[in-house]
Amino acid sequence: MAQIQNPVLPGFNADPSIIRVDDTYYIANSTFEWFPGVRLHESKDLAHWNLLPSPLSTTNLLDMKGNPSSGGIWAPDLSYSDGKFWLVYTDVKITEGAFKDMTNYLTTAVDIHGPWSEPIKLNGVGFDASLFHDEDGRKYLVQQTWDHREYHHPFDGITLTEFDVSTMKLRPETARTIYKGTHVKLVEGPHLYRVNGYYFLFVAQGGTIFTHQEVVARSKTLEANSFETEPGDPFITNFDTPDSYIQKQGHGGLVSTPEGEWYYASLCARPWNRENESSTDPRGWSTLGRETSIQKVEWDKEGWPRIVGGHGGTTFVEGPKDAIETKAPLHHSQHDDFENDTLDINWNTLRVPFSKKMGQVGNGKLTLVGQGSLANVHDLSLIARRWQTFYFDAETKIKFNPFSYQQMAGLTNYYNDRHWSFAFVTWNEIKGHVIEVGENNRGNYTSYLKDNAIKIPEGTEYVWLRTKVRKETYSYEYSFDGKEFIEIPVYLDAAVLSDDYVVQSYGGFFTGAFVGLAVVDYSGYDVQAEFDYFDYQELGDKLLKDGSYSWEASESRFD
Structure with a gap:
């Protein structure tokens, strides 16, 4: 089994x-x-x-x-x-x-x-x-x-x-x-x-x-x-098992197997804590959002259902005796060359489907038409996919020719309209075409590079951008040749992209962090950017002492 x-x-x-x-x-x-x-x-x-x-x-x-x-x-x-x-x-x-x-x-x-x-x-x-x-x-x-x-x-x-x-x-x-x-x-x-x-x-x-x-x-x-x-x-x-690897279990549904075993699927979360934080208050930061767990159920002598192993559940659960082996990806890495004329099943847009108003895909490129900012809940051109592990790299190649600071194209890590960051190609009055990093945190916007924005050399046709998510923090890198990447010295707090952070300031806290591609042109001139590919490579859920990553799970949040 x-x-x-x-x-x-x-x-x-x-x-x-x-x-x-x-x-x-x-x-x-x-x-x-x-x-x-x-x-x-x-x-x-x-x-x-x-x-x-x-x-x-x-x-x-x-x-x-x-x-x-x-x-x-x-x-x-x-x-x-x-x-x-x-x-x-x-x-x-x-x-x-x-x-x-x-x-x-x-x-x-x-x-x-x-x-x-x-x-x-x-x-x-x-x-x-x-x-x-x-x-x-x-x-x-x-x-x-x-x-x-x-x-x-x-x-x-x-x-x-x-x-x-x-x-x-x-x-x-x-x-x-x-x-x-x-x-x-x-x-x-x-x-x-x-x-x-x-x-x-x-x-x-x-x-x-x-x-x-x-x-x-x-x-x-x-x-x-x-x-x-x-x-x-x-x-x-x-609530009373703060050390368990799995937290927040509750809302879900019951199912029986053909042979009469019972299981319960529940939402859950895997919060992490910083070294200087208590493990109980705050309980942690769930940057991957609310996930799905499955626990085994047995019926007691009074005919009530009980979770096997206790009401806190476990990380590892005995599967059904009559299970039929299912072939499925072990992890969720994604590489998209945009060859198809429809978006890959892993991509999502906000509120409305991908349309010609946003852009088009196929023949080896994704073209996005600039619309509203990433704070816009009506018209924006963004496609994104879920964070599904604590450690990953995501990368893209962009062709973009802005003529205003109101025009931006790049790579975003996004929670909602009030909580996101954006590494993007834009224009400013001092250097012309540049790379900037901005963040919206509780609706307050910060430009991190300002007049020190990274100048893009004259004649450069493509810019490569990469984000490196490392559980508690994440950063961005750039390249002008696709080979040598240079880290941008801005290190962002991943907790800002979690339900647990958002709920501290207002009531919308139900989703999870996404990484994706976006083009903004709030000047209204509909400038376009071309994306050559997108690559999301998962590294693991756990950082080992030697600096490598693994997929080891445990029963405890702190093993």
């Missing part, structure tokens, strides 16, 4: 919804403001996973233009019934303040690869909606419920509403609160299952930070307030 090593989906792969269809497992993850919407993986052994095309790949299914950072797709739910896949997803339009304006949609497909049907609007009652297919053929939408009233708690329990398949609409008159959560509050992320004569409701609580947890409640019926909470400790949490 294959041993499962957590996280099974490294890098930003949050809020997993897991199912099995025959001998194949599928996981759907949140994508928030990144396009295409909903990230899908498949596996036959739960240990090795292959990335599938995203289902929400057109603006008919998803249009997030203008969405705030960390808005968009929250906690999609994937299920299978009646010979087809059902995908429920939420598009959140407001993230700050008293309101969470959102719309829940439903789309279906006979094949996981699509095509997916035109979306059906369900409601806007609350986010984290999931569809439960009962044994009698009836279907129900189960969701967190939002209350904007300042004199109530905003997380107003879990609402269940019957879904009428004949009309493909909800029956709001059937809506009722089936569970209010515990004193921990912030009850969300519901998934409902029927096991051994009970309805089991799995819900997240405590917020998606280090206090995160998952609790389980059960009932013989689906009547209002009929669910009782599992006694004892939470089903899964790392």
